[in-house]
Amino acid sequence: MGPGGIQDCGKAQNCVKVCPKEIPLTTSIAVMNREVSKLMIKDIFFKEEEQKASSGPG
Numbered sequence: 001m002g003p004g005g006i007q008d009c010g011k012a013q014n015c016v017k018v019c020p021k022e023i024p025l026t027t028s029i030a031v032m033n034r035e036v037s038k039l040m041i042k043d044i045f046f047k048e049e050e051q052k053a054s055s056g057p058g
Contacts, residue, residue: 019025
């Protein structure tokens, strides 16, 4: 994630204030942010497992 990515989105809630269709954007952004966080954590653990497997027996 780079600067200004999904983690920065939704903090000001300006999108909700100006949305003409009254879509709960901050709720959707929060769900998306959780999913991105879970994926990042999952990637960290799988990288560790892949590194252990590729290094072979100790």
